[in-house]
Amino acid sequence: MHIDSIKEGIVLDHITAGNAMKIYNLLGLDKLECTVAIIKNVPSKKVGKKDIIKIDSNFDVNLEILGYVDPGTTIDIIHDSKLVEKKHVDLPDTLHGVIKCKNPRCITSVESNLEQVFTLTDRDNKVYRCIYCEAKA
Amino acid sequence: MRSLISILDLSVEEIAELLEVAEDIIANPKKYSEICHGKKLATLFFEPSTRTRLSFEAAMMELGGNCLGFSEAQSSSASKGETVADTTRVVSCYADIIAMRHPKEGAPLVASMYSTVPVINAGDGGHNHPTQTLTDLLTIKRKKGKLTDFTIGFCGDLKFGRTVHSLIQALSRYENVKVVLISPDELKLPSYIKKDVLQKNNIEYVQTDNLEKVLPELDVLYMTRVQKERFLSEEEYIRLRDSYILTKAKLKNAKEDLSILHPLPRVNEISTDVDSDSRACYFEQVLNGKYVRMALILKLLEITVD
Numbered sequence: 461m462h463i464d465s466i467k468e469g470i471v472l473d474h475i476t477a478g479n480a481m482k483i484y485n486l487l488g489l490d491k492l493e494c495t496v497a498i499i500k501n502v503p504s505k506k507v508g509k510k511d512i513i514k515i516d517s518n519f520d521v522n523l524e525i526l527g528y529v530d531p532g533t534t535i536d537i538i539h540d541s542k543l544v545e546k547k548h549v550d551l552p553d554t555l556h557g558v559i560k561c562k563n564p565r566c567i568t569s570v571e572s573n574l575e576q577v578f579t580l581t582d583r584d585n586k587v588y589r590c591i592y593c594e595a596k597a
Numbered sequence: 598m599r600s601l602i603s604i605l606d607l608s609v610e611e612i613a614e615l616l617e618v619a620e621d622i623i624a625n626p627k628k629y630s631e632i633c634h635g636k637k638l639a640t641l642f643f644e645p646s647t648r649t650r651l652s653f654e655a656a657m658m659e660l661g662g663n664c665l666g667f668s669e670a671q672s673s674s675a676s677k678g679e680t681v682a683d684t685t686r687v688v689s690c691y692a693d694i695i696a697m698r699h700p701k702e703g704a705p706l707v708a709s710m711y712s713t714v715p716v717i718n719a720g721d722g723g724h725n726h727p728t729q730t731l732t733d734l735l736t737i738k739r740k741k742g743k744l745t746d747f748t749i750g751f752c753g754d755l756k757f758g759r760t761v762h763s764l765i766q767a768l769s770r771y772e773n774v775k776v777v778l779i780s781p782d783e784l785k786l787p788s789y790i791k792k793d794v795l796q797k798n799n800i801e802y803v804q805t806d807n808l809e810k811v812l813p814e815l816d817v818l819y820m821t822r823v824q825k826e827r828f829l830s831e832e833e834y835i836r837l838r839d840s841y842i843l844t845k846a847k848l849k850n851a852k853e854d855l856s857i858l859h860p861l862p863r864v865n866e867i868s869t870d871v872d873s874d875s876r877a878c879y880f881e882q883v884l885n886g887k888y889v890r891m892a893l894i895l896k897l898l899e900i901t902v903d
């Protein structure tokens with residue numbers, strides 16, 4: 461299978477196989493006018509299989525969402541058909557408006573205008589807690 | 598400008614400072630009686646808690662300041678759907694400091710994000726109640742002369758008792774505090790607190806369901822209410838309730854200098870014949886609550902006395 465390489469834009473590489481559609485939706489890529497290619501189950505030496513998303517524009521990726529959903533992803537920035545920057549995504553320290561608190565006693569359950577904010581309290585176990593009520597995500 | 602939302606917002610040094618000021622207020626009340634003249638405390642109580650509200654208001658009055666506010670959501674604009682953020686912004690224009698009680702967890706934090714004056718969390722649902730913890734710490738400090746090297750027993754409802762959870766959290770930062778957890782199986786301390794607080798800080802602790810057996814080892818006994826609605830059946834409640842009642846007779850083998858604390862209100866878990874025992878500290882504890890709130894108001898208003 462052959463996919464045209466891009467001149468200007470970004471490539472989300474090393475996405476865990478099966479996660480591409482989820483990331484496509486969460487990042488809001490469905491709203492883009494430019495060409496977006498989702499390539500699934502690409503053979504990978506390291507992990508067997510991976511997904512890739514190619515975006516034909518300088519889209520501003522929400523690193524919090526991407527880091528939370530798939531912290532192993534890399535972002536390649538392409539300019540003039542050349543790779544100019546490679547960013548490694550990691551679990552973000554805070555999440556703004558990415559996930560919702562499920563605690564019915566939390567203030568956010570009655571005041572929907574409040575921004576949902578979570579902080580990473582345990583990196584090893586990927587534990588995020590609501591800043592308001594401290595409930596686990 | 599600072600607010601107090603959780604007891605862990607304060608460092609051990611800051612807590613020591615607060616307790617020192619509280620003890621100075623107790624020793625020299627005159628020195629402080631007009632120090633907050635012209636200052637206003639707003640007590641915003643979105644759910645009733647007369648005890649806590651009166652403690653805050655008495656504290657501000659004893660500093661020479663004034664109080665305003667409301668004591669339940671019905672008498673506030675929250676009943677018209679106003680957000681915590683807006684209520685706080687408005688009240689910030691009238692008051693120099695705010696004490697907020699709210700049934701929803703995290704509401705005082707929201708208030709502190711929008712307020713232009715310091716906010717004190719006066720209890721947010723089952724979450725935090727830092728001034729109760731400061732009250733408990735001051736009581737232990739005054740009784741023992743220190744917050745290190747003692748054994749404290751927590752008895753009753755350790756599962757839902759937020760005062761127990763935050764006091765354990767606060768004490769985990771002091772040297773050589775041993776913890777004895779006394780409760781029925783149904784009301785044991787949640788495992789996340791054992792793991793994240795006790796084990797993480799290498800606090801020595803034991804769990805038991807027998808109050809009488811461990812009583813002689815304790816320097817401090819923190820009693821809590823066992824609430825009927827936590828049990829599946831009436832028989833179960835009655836059976837368990839009576840094994841966690843402190844009576845004068847049970848105190849026979851306890852230490853002479855044991856200090857008995859209770860966040861109040863009590864129902865029947867401490868029988869009234871204990872009240873006259875010199876080891877009962879729970880009414881003194883109420884008084885300490887007022888003094889430590891006075892010290893806290895001064896700290897947050899950045900008022901110092903020589």
Ligand SMILES: [Zn+2]
Nearest residue numbers: 561566590593
């Ligand atoms: Zn929450």
